[in-house]
Amino acid sequence: MILHPGVISLLIGSLLVTIMLCYSAYEGAIIARDWDINSGSERQLGLERKTYLVSTMMTYAMGFQLLSLFLFIATTDALSHLFIGAMCAAGSLNVNAFGYPTMLLKLANFVLGGIWLIVNAADNRGYDYPLIRIKYILLICLSPLLLTETLLQGFYLLNLSPNLITSCCSVIFAEDSRSFAAGLATLPRQPAQLAFILSAAAVLVLGIRFLRWRKGAVLFALAVLAFFAVSLASIVSFVSLYIYELPTHHCPFCILHAEYGYIGYPLYLTLLLGTISGTGVGALAPFGGIASLAAILPSIQRRLTLLTLLCFLVFLLLTGASIGLSNLDLSAY
Amino acid sequence: MSLIEKHRNIIDYTLSSLGRRKGKTFAVCLVYSFIIFLLASVVFFTQAIKREADLLLREAPEMTVQRLEAGRQTTVPAAYADGIGRIRGVQSVQKRLWGYYFDSLTGANYTVMVNASLNGREGQAIVGSGVLLRGAAEGESRKIQAGDSLPVKTYRGEALMLKVAGILPFASELETADLIQVSERDYRDIFNAEAGRYTDLALQVRNRKELATIATKIVRQYPDTRPILREDILRTYDAIFDWRGGLSIMTMAGALFAFIILAWDKATGLSAEEKKEIGILKAIGWETGDILQVKFWEGVSVSLTSFSIGIFAAYLHVFVGSSLLFEPVLKGWSVLYPDFRLTPHIDAYQLVSLLFITVLPYTVATIIPSWRSATIDPDSVMRA
Amino acid sequence: MITLSNIRKVYNAGRPNEFTAIRDVSLELEPNKTTVLKGPSGSGKTTLLSMLGCMTRPTAGRILLGQREITSLPEKFLAEIRRSTFGFIFQQLNLIRGITVLENVMLPAYPTGERRSEVVARAMALLDLCNLSHKAEARVEWLSGGEAQRAAIARALINGPAIIICDEPTAHLDTALSLEFMETMKRLRDDGKTILIASHDPLVNDSDAVDRIVEIRDGRLVPPKACA
Numbered sequence: 001m002i003l004h005p006g007v008i009s010l011l012i013g014s015l016l017v018t019i020m021l022c023y024s025a026y027e028g029a030i031i032a033r034d035w036d037i038n039s040g041s042e043r044q045l046g047l048e049r050k051t052y053l054v055s056t057m058m059t060y061a062m063g064f065q066l067l068s069l070f071l072f073i074a075t076t077d078a079l080s081h082l083f084i085g086a087m088c089a090a091g092s093l094n095v096n097a098f099g100y101p102t103m104l105l106k107l108a109n110f111v112l113g114g115i116w117l118i119v120n121a122a123d124n125r126g127y128d129y130p131l132i133r134i135k136y137i138l139l140i141c142l143s144p145l146l147l148t149e150t151l152l153q154g155f156y157l158l159n160l161s162p163n164l165i166t167s168c169c170s171v172i173f174a175e176d177s178r179s180f181a182a183g184l185a186t187l188p189r190q191p192a193q194l195a196f197i198l199s200a201a202a203v204l205v206l207g208i209r210f211l212r213w214r215k216g217a218v219l220f221a222l223a224v225l226a227f228f229a230v231s232l233a234s235i236v237s238f239v240s241l242y243i244y245e246l247p248t249h250h251c252p253f254c255i256l257h258a259e260y261g262y263i264g265y266p267l268y269l270t271l272l273l274g275t276i277s278g279t280g281v282g283a284l285a286p287f288g289g290i291a292s293l294a295a296i297l298p299s300i301q302r303r304l305t306l307l308t309l310l311c312f313l314v315f316l317l318l319t320g321a322s323i324g325l326s327n328l329d330l331s332a333y
Numbered sequence: 334m335s336l337i338e339k340h341r342n343i344i345d346y347t348l349s350s351l352g353r354r355k356g357k358t359f360a361v362c363l364v365y366s367f368i369i370f371l372l373a374s375v376v377f378f379t380q381a382i383k384r385e386a387d388l389l390l391r392e393a394p395e396m397t398v399q400r401l402e403a404g405r406q407t408t409v410p411a412a413y414a415d416g417i418g419r420i421r422g423v424q425s426v427q428k429r430l431w432g433y434y435f436d437s438l439t440g441a442n443y444t445v446m447v448n449a450s451l452n453g454r455e456g457q458a459i460v461g462s463g464v465l466l467r468g469a470a471e472g473e474s475r476k477i478q479a480g481d482s483l484p485v486k487t488y489r490g491e492a493l494m495l496k497v498a499g500i501l502p503f504a505s506e507l508e509t510a511d512l513i514q515v516s517e518r519d520y521r522d523i524f525n526a527e528a529g530r531y532t533d534l535a536l537q538v539r540n541r542k543e544l545a546t547i548a549t550k551i552v553r554q555y556p557d558t559r560p561i562l563r564e565d566i567l568r569t570y571d572a573i574f575d576w577r578g579g580l581s582i583m584t585m586a587g588a589l590f591a592f593i594i595l596a597w598d599k600a601t602g603l604s605a606e607e608k609k610e611i612g613i614l615k616a617i618g619w620e621t622g623d624i625l626q627v628k629f630w631e632g633v634s635v636s637l638t639s640f641s642i643g644i645f646a647a648y649l650h651v652f653v654g655s656s657l658l659f660e661p662v663l664k665g666w667s668v669l670y671p672d673f674r675l676t677p678h679i680d681a682y683q684l685v686s687l688l689f690i691t692v693l694p695y696t697v698a699t700i701i702p703s704w705r706s707a708t709i710d711p712d713s714v715m716r717a
Numbered sequence: 718m719i720t721l722s723n724i725r726k727v728y729n730a731g732r733p734n735e736f737t738a739i740r741d742v743s744l745e746l747e748p749n750k751t752t753v754l755k756g757p758s759g760s761g762k763t764t765l766l767s768m769l770g771c772m773t774r775p776t777a778g779r780i781l782l783g784q785r786e787i788t789s790l791p792e793k794f795l796a797e798i799r800r801s802t803f804g805f806i807f808q809q810l811n812l813i814r815g816i817t818v819l820e821n822v823m824l825p826a827y828p829t830g831e832r833r834s835e836v837v838a839r840a841m842a843l844l845d846l847c848n849l850s851h852k853a854e855a856r857v858e859w860l861s862g863g864e865a866q867r868a869a870i871a872r873a874l875i876n877g878p879a880i881i882i883c884d885e886p887t888a889h890l891d892t893a894l895s896l897e898f899m900e901t902m903k904r905l906r907d908d909g910k911t912i913l914i915a916s917h918d919p920l921v922n923d924s925d926a927v928d929r930i931v932e933i934r935d936g937r938l939v940p941p942k943a944c945a
């Protein structure tokens with residue numbers, strides 16, 4: 001183990017988040033079992049009050065989770081020079097088998113947790129808490145994932161030691177290797193760019209369609225997910241090249257460095273936020289028929305859609321600016 | 334729009350409510366800022382020291398070659414330098430002479446090093462800003478200035494007067510503060526260093542990727558040598574510094590824990606007055622969620638205030654006050670510099686880590702007590 | 718119009734100290750009238766008021782506020798109704814010490830998210846109405862009994878409620894102030910408010926500001942004989 005302040009923070013953070021989530025899931029299970037909105041009993045009142053506790057804990061937990069996602073990447077980045085061959089987070093994550101799974105799970109949990117918060121917020125506004133069982137069952141499903149994340153991150157951090165030998169981004173994302181990461185890097189550029197533009201257009205069109213005619217929420221959410229995946233692949237495949245102004249450097253982490261103006265942070269932040277709110281629109285769609293939500297859902301979904309479009313717009317502008325202002329001319333390669 | 338207005342109202346109320354409980358708020362803030370101050374000092378200090386070491390080593394050659402005799406470092410014959418210079422990929426070999434000198438007058442340790450530009454200007458020296466001079470008359474030490482004469486005792490016990498020709502420009506305190514640069518002949522005079530032998534060799538290579546290969550070749554050719562790569566030193570340094578910093582944080586976990594308990598206790602032990610206040614608010618139409626927001630903003634303002642105070646104090650402590658509290662713990666192995674000042678540097682990453690170590694546990698510790706007080710029965714005020 | 722049907726309130730249900738404070742109360746309260754709940758101490762007046770005022774939920778029975786059934790609403794929505802529909806004047810006045818009269822009056826409007834300047838203007842107008850505008854910036858602990866009472870009235874009115882609920886409002890007032898209070902209630906009723914007062918003070922019960930008296934004893938309504 002490396003006793004770096006960042007490592008300690010991450011361990012403390014994930015421990016606390018896990019405790020909160022497990023507690024919430026436990027209380028959630030009781031609520032889901034005993035909930036009876038029509039009862040005037042003190043027990044029901046107690047459960048109602050517990051929902052506040054669970055919501056508060058989950059909101060805090062998600063806030064920490066967002067910070068911890070970035071702290072995790074920044075920490076692995078800061079530790080990279082301790083490992084032979086590593087130059088950024090890509091190398092540090094590769095030091096042992098737990099690095100990349102931790103990061104991917106963190107990402108997934110963050111998105112899932114965000115969607116849960118959206119469902120929770122919608123439910124809290126319906127006068128009979130119509131989604132209460134569903135949302136607590138979802139919460140219970142979410143907790144094993146978070147537990148796994150904590151364990152993976154624990155294994156990853158505890159198994160770090162200086163002088164481990166690893167390979168860095170230029171190798172992991174090299175075009176001539178045969179891994180999944182390398183596969184992303186070698187995606188033929190023109191089709192990748194085309195997919196990027198097409199998925200962005202799909203999000204825009206479906207978003208406007210939803211705003212205008214209140215139709216196709218799920219389709220919109222799917223398009224958002226597709227755009228998320230395509231964007232991540234695009235960052236590795238071609239966006240990074242323009243940012244680094246190097247025709248062969250495909251690393252998705254170095255863009256977080258000061259040399260590139262920390263451009264990675266706003267890029268990932270807008271992409272993640274947009275993805276969460278966009279999938280939230282779809283996640284709420286099945287509940288439109290519930291009487292107590294019928295009046296509220298459209299306005300929530302509408303705002304989420306606008307937020308998604310706004311986030312993605314900023315994301316696209318930043319990407320576009322990075323490409324447009326780059327001195328790299330890829331036509332030669 | 335109305336959401337913002339609502340938050341503004343609630344924040345207003347929170348601040349006035351905190352103001353009404355000055356004693357309690359002050360007590361929590363005091364302990365909270367002290368904990369943050371301690372932890373931030375450790376983090377700032379370790380990171381600053383690492384940076385210093387980094388700067389120092391950035392100047393260092395990519396590879397140094399030492400010679401070992403009976404497992405201990407010894408001098409390198411000039412012939413080695415020639416032989417190594419002929420290895421493919423080696424760009425240049427610099428023969429270096431340097432050593433440590435203890436000045437009994439001021440009680441300080443200096444690094445003495447040969448500066449080739451002083452060859453032919455025997456009797457002159459270029460020194461770092463941390464070198465002290467003990468004035469004969471005043472009997473007190475003071476900082477050296479250009480033009481001063483620095484007395485150095487040679488191995489025979491004779492005094493050699495070195496005229497200070499210049500002060501090294503400030504780059505990194507660790508690097509230059511304790512340095513005395515002299516000509517090669519003066520060096521050999523002071524330390525009785527055998528002619529034709531050097532302390533170690535500094536190598537420049539053409540391609541950094543070949544460092545490892547070149548190191549292997551050197552050892553094969555001269556089995557009694559030990560090549561050291563700059564990257565290796567950096568890694569070892571960093572790990573040591575981090576380890577020490579981390580260890581200090583861990584020992585402070587006790588203090589942190591005690592604080593969490595205090596926070597919990599303060600948050601749980603609502604006075605009758607506070608309970609009544611929350612009851613009134615709920616009775617006149619505030620909702621549990623509104624009270625939770627009050628509690629949230631209460632936490633934010635207490636944490637933010639304490640965090641700023643703690644960070645500010647730690648900054649002063651580490652970068653202006655020379656880390657008075659930690660020097661013995663964190664720098665124990667190194668030479669004590671006469672006047673040691675770290676280059677101020679903090680970044681967002683350090684702050685976020687600190688936030689995680691301090692604010693997060695505090696926040697979690699106050700969730701349940703806040704919720705308890707927020708769920709007071711609204712009709713409780715109707716019966717007193 | 719508030720309709721209560723078969724309301725029952727049990728405290729500490731299932732525990733040895735179980736206590737039924739209200740039993741099978743059915744009642745209709747007309748709008749724009751002053752109704753007094755009369756009964757000895759411990760008869761359940763406060764309990765009934767707190768259920769009417771959406772502070773607690775009955776253990777059984779239904780309460781309709783206009784057409785809306787409020788018995789099964791979660792606390793969160795009860796708070797919203799409480800805030801917008803009811804104004805409360807408590808026996809203990811319950812002003813918050815340490816802050817000014819003006820702030821106290823504005824408190825119920827904080828969670829509504831109204832513009833602060835509008836709330837301030839309305840609060841000042843109400844204080845004016847209650848002859849308290851000169852004390853707006855004073856702390857509540859410096860008010861006299863009558864002034865505090867008027868501040869509490871202003872606070873009850875800040876969100877423009879349709880119904881005013883008063884629990885033993887004259888318990889700590891002398892005769893003159895009690896009469897003044899009943900005058901104010903009369904004026905509010907004439908302005909179209911519905912007023913509900915729980916009291917066993919004869920001064921209240923005999924006041925000509927009162928339209929109807931409901932008697933309660935041991936948690937049950939006493940059948941009306943002849944109303945004075």
Ligand SMILES: Nc1ncnc2c1ncn2[C@@H]1O[C@H](COP(=O)(O)OP(=O)(O)O)[C@@H](O)[C@H]1O
Nearest residue numbers: 728729736738757758759760761762763764765
């Ligand atoms: N929270 C409570 N727990 C148990 N008993 C209560 C509670 N609140 C009120 N009571 C009981 O209910 C009865 C009615 O009280 P209350 O409504 O305050 O009467 P009133 O206002 O007419 O004096 C009293 O006997 C009181 O002791």
Ligand SMILES: [Mg+2]
Nearest residue numbers: 762763884885
């Ligand atoms: Mg009473």
